[in-house]
Amino acid sequence: MPARVLKVHPADNVIVALRNLAAGEQIEFDNAVYDLPYAVGAKHKFVTEDRQPGDPITMYGVLVGKASQPIRRGEPITTFNLKHDADRYGLDKKQPYAWQPPDVSVWQDRTFMGYHRADGSVGTRNYWVVIPLVFCENRNVLILKDAFERELGYAQPEMYRAQVHEMLSLYKAGEMDIVKKMQPFVDESQNQTLNHHQANRPFKNIDGIKFLTHEMGCGGTRQDSGYLCSLLAGFINNPNVAGATVLSLGCQHLQVDMISAEIKRQNPKSNKPLLLFEQQAGTEYALMAQAIKETFLGLVEVNKLERQPAHLSALTIGLKCGGSDGFSGISANPALGQLSDIIVTLGGKTVLAEFPELNGVEQELINRTDDTAKAQKFITLMGDYSAQAEAAGSGFDMNPSPGNIKDGLITDAIKSAGAAKKGGTSPVVDVLDYAEPVTASGLNLLCTPGNDVEATTGMAGSGTNVIVFTTGLGTPTGNPVCPVVKVSTNTILKNRMPDVIDFDSGPIIDGEQSIEQNAHDMLEYIIRLASGNEITQAERLGQDDFIPWKRGVSL
Numbered sequence: 001m002p003a004r005v006l007k008v009h010p011a012d013n014v015i016v017a018l019r020n021l022a023a024g025e026q027i028e029f030d031n032a033v034y035d036l037p038y039a040v041g042a043k044h045k046f047v048t049e050d051r052q053p054g055d056p057i058t059m060y061g062v063l064v065g066k067a068s069q070p071i072r073r074g075e076p077i078t079t080f081n082l083k084h085d086a087d088r089y090g091l092d093k094k095q096p097y098a099w100q101p102p103d104v105s106v107w108q109d110r111t112f113m114g115y116h117r118a119d120g121s122v123g124t125r126n127y128w129v130v131i132p133l134v135f136c137e138n139r140n141v142l143i144l145k146d147a148f149e150r151e152l153g154y155a156q157p158e159m160y161r162a163q164v165h166e167m168l169s170l171y172k173a174g175e176m177d178i179v180k181k182m183q184p185f186v187d188e189s190q191n192q193t194l195n196h197h198q199a200n201r202p203f204k205n206i207d208g209i210k211f212l213t214h215e216m217g218c219g220g221t222r223q224d225s226g227y228l229c230s231l232l233a234g235f236i237n238n239p240n241v242a243g244a245t246v247l248s249l250g251c252q253h254l255q256v257d258m259i260s261a262e263i264k265r266q267n268p269k270s271n272k273p274l275l276l277f278e279q280q281a282g283t284e285y286a287l288m289a290q291a292i293k294e295t296f297l298g299l300v301e302v303n304k305l306e307r308q309p310a311h312l313s314a315l316t317i318g319l320k321c322g323g324s325d326g327f328s329g330i331s332a333n334p335a336l337g338q339l340s341d342i343i344v345t346l347g348g349k350t351v352l353a354e355f356p357e358l359n360g361v362e363q364e365l366i367n368r369t370d371d372t373a374k375a376q377k378f379i380t381l382m383g384d385y386s387a388q389a390e391a392a393g394s395g396f397d398m399n400p401s402p403g404n405i406k407d408g409l410i411t412d413a414i415k416s417a418g419a420a421k422k423g424g425t426s427p428v429v430d431v432l433d434y435a436e437p438v439t440a441s442g443l444n445l446l447c448t449p450g451n452d453v454e455a456t457t458g459m460a461g462s463g464t465n466v467i468v469f470t471t472g473l474g475t476p477t478g479n480p481v482c483p484v485v486k487v488s489t490n491t492i493l494k495n496r497m498p499d500v501i502d503f504d505s506g507p508i509i510d511g512e513q514s515i516e517q518n519a520h521d522m523l524e525y526i527i528r529l530a531s532g533n534e535i536t537q538a539e540r541l542g543q544d545d546f547i548p549w550k551r552g553v554s555l
Contacts, residue, residue: 002511005029007048008330009061014045014077016330016408018509021046027074034074043326043408043472046076056085060329060417062360063087065410077410084411086360091375097367099427101345102338107523108346113307113531114239114314114465119269121239122314124465124530125207127481128299130245131232133259134217134252137279140288141247145211147292152299153201154208156542203303206242207532209295210480212546218252224550225253230435231548233262234461236272237437239316240481242302243273245295247287250280266437273298307532313347315530316438318459318467318482319422320353322452325472326408327489329418331518332470332505336487337424338519339468339526344426344442351438351464352423353448353455355385359396360413361420365445369428378431381447403473422470434549438463449554452477453547456484466526476500478538480546483529485536487522502536 005027006016015029021040026033032048040046045059051071056063069081115123132141149155170179212235216228236244236259248256256276263270275294279287319336321328340350352358358365362382369375389395400409409415429442435458438444448458452475459467460482467482469475472489474497488494491506503525507513513521528534537543 002509006330008059011061012059013048013051014057014059015048016045016326017042036074037072038076040076041408044076045326045408045410046074047071049073057082059414060361060421062364062413062417064360064413064417079405079410082410084413086413086416087363089362089366090379091366091372093363093366094375095367097370097427099368099425101426102341104342104345107312107342110312110527111309112312112315112527114310115242115305116308116310117239118271119237119267121316121463122310122465123239123241124315124483124532125240125481126205126242126302126305127207127240128209128243128245128295128302129235129241129481130209130211130247130295131235132213132217133232133246133248133254133256135213135215136218136249136252137247138213140279140284140291141211141213143288144245144291144295145209148209148295152203152209203299205303205305205307206299209299210544212480212544214546214548216548216550217254218249220253220550222253225258227435227551228548229254229258229262230266231457231461233259233266234435234437234463235481236263236274237267237270238460238463238481239465241272242305243275243298245275245291245298246277247291248276248278250278273301311346312343312527313441315343315466315526316349316351316464317343317526318351318353318456318464320452320455320459320467320469320484321357321419321422321471322450322455322469322477323471323473323475324404324407324409324415324419325489327509328409328470328472329414329421331508331515332472332487332489333418333421334515335505335508335518335522336422336468336470338515339424339523340422340443341424341426342519342523344424347441349438349441349444349463350423351444351446351459351462352420353446353459354419354450355382355445355447356389356396356412356450357416357419358382358445359386359416361417364420365423365428368426368443369431374428374431377433378428378445381431381433385447407472432462434458434551435461449549451547451549451554453545454549454554456482457546457548466530468522468526470505471501474500476538476541476543478536478541478543478545480544483536484538484543485526485529486538499541500537502534 004019017040023039025036051067055067057065065082066085068083115126277291366375426443430440430444432446448455456479467484470487485502487503488501494501494504
């Protein structure tokens with residue numbers, strides 16, 4: 001019978017409800033009996049001992065808050081009786097760290113079918129990207145998008161257009177009563193079975209042409225344009241990208257020579273086709289006609305690339321969570337952490353980002369960072385980010401969303417301690433600021449906001465070729481160049497939102513799988529995905545989210 005409660009760490013003074021617990025119930029756990037004066041919802045926690053104001057609350061073995069009101073044994077923690085708190089961290093508290101890598105013999109000779117690049121990286125997809133250096137070119141990018149996607153078979157199916165057409169016809173005929181009584185026009189099962197891969201695509205080895213737009217490049221600070229330059233260069237250098245078309249107005253802060261230089265600075269071995277067009281050199285018609293012609297010729301060339309076997313060490317996996325719940329830190333995130341440890345042991349790279357969601361577990365990550373200079377870089381980045389947020393009146397303690405809180409993540413430290421489980425237990429090999437490329441094999445820390453799209457945008461800009469995104473509430477987030485695998489923390493979510501979720505870690509909560517078994521199944525899915533034999537729901541829906549971080553306060 002599935003367990004009803006769980007204590008995550010022996011040092012914890014809270015117990016997690018895995019099922020809804022009624023007021024008045026007696027819960028037996030670990031040779032103790034707890035009387036519950038109030039109902040405790042699934043994903044929420046109750047205390048194992050009386051707490052007075054100022055007393056610590058511990059979960060995942062770390063301080064996650066302090067009581068703000070008296071809390072009796074068996075009572076749930078809430079935003080009313082608990083306030084965020086976390087332990088101080090620093091190099092002076094650094095402790096030795098020993099790691100036992102997992103047994104990866106079953107994976108040692110496994111491969112995926114990927115696109116090999118001249119710099120030695122391997123793509124899980126083969127994309128061409130079209131990028132504006134400044135927001136003035138967004139319109140031209142969207143015109144190119146419409147032309148190329150419709151003619152080359154990459155446009156999304158127009159499932160709902162017929163519905164609008166039918167309603168318009170009825171409106172013109174004065175039949176509004178029929179419109180009001182119309183049933184759903186597109187059947188749910190039809191929506192679920194739409195085929196992403198169109199049979200009539202002429203370029204069989206090109207997974208898509210991705211058209212990015214943004215609101216930057218001029219009018220802001222020069223620093224903003226510099227960060228945008230690094231990010232766009234990172235997208236072009238991403239292993240999943242085969243070539244790029246870049247549109248420039250001509251007078252903006254982010255100049256053509258800057259993007260060319262930054263691509264080479266990040267990756268001296270890069271030899272991808274880079275097509276640069278400037279509108280102020282002539283008419284818009286001349287710009288667009290030339291861009292269409294040269295881009296088409298570029299597509300012809302990169303279509304000659306074919307998938308070839310690559311060792312799993314060629315994977316660079318982003319570790320992300322969003323729409324988190326009280327199960328995130330005990331099912332999907334630990335499973336992803338186990339997967340990260342496997343990839344790292346095989347010689348691959350993993351990337352843990354979302355610095356506001358590492359609040360409270362900084363010392364553990366410092367302990368896991370052998371290089372003192374890199375540990376200090378992490379401390380500096382975290383400190384500067386936190387200070388900037390506090391100066392704007394919005395500290396890390398304000399990070400949990402209403403949805404997080406409703407589903408059991410009462411303080412940022414609780415959220416962060418669970419979120420950090422995505423990083424497994426391996427040592428930290430590098431610490432990167434936003435838009436810095438990932439180069440070291442092992443677990444990397446990347447400074448990004450917790451914001452889902454700003455974080456996934458940053459990961460792809462640093463070189464991830466797959467992002468695994470755990471969620472307890474459901475989020476459709478995707479990325480233009482990097483497949484985003486959505487992993488549910490509970491099976492109820494998987495069944496409720498099958499058009500969003502790709503993989504389910506709910507069997508861990510239900511007692512049907514161990515964390516290790518779930519991680520192994522997750523890796524098998526990723527191998528199929530990386531080989532082009534699976535596509536994510538976000539890819540199927542054309543969910544190409546792209547938001548550069550302007551380095552302002554974003555949690």
